[in-house]
Amino acid sequence: MLNVDKLAKRLRNWNRYRTTVRELSQLSDRDLSDLGISRGDIRFIAKKHAR
Numbered sequence: 001m002l003n004v005d006k007l008a009k010r011l012r013n014w015n016r017y018r019t020t021v022r023e024l025s026q027l028s029d030r031d032l033s034d035l036g037i038s039r040g041d042i043r044f045i046a047k048k049h050a051r
Helices: 006-024 029-034 038-051
Strands: none
Touching: 006 038
């Protein structure tokens, strides 16, 4: 069973993941390219950032 701290951490990580995906998805392909990111990398980067 999850305790409150673990649940809170999971919620923070999920929120961080969704925020990162949303913000990167709003960038143009050119802006992403300037950052060295392809559109297909967004979810991977967001998962890495959320941990």
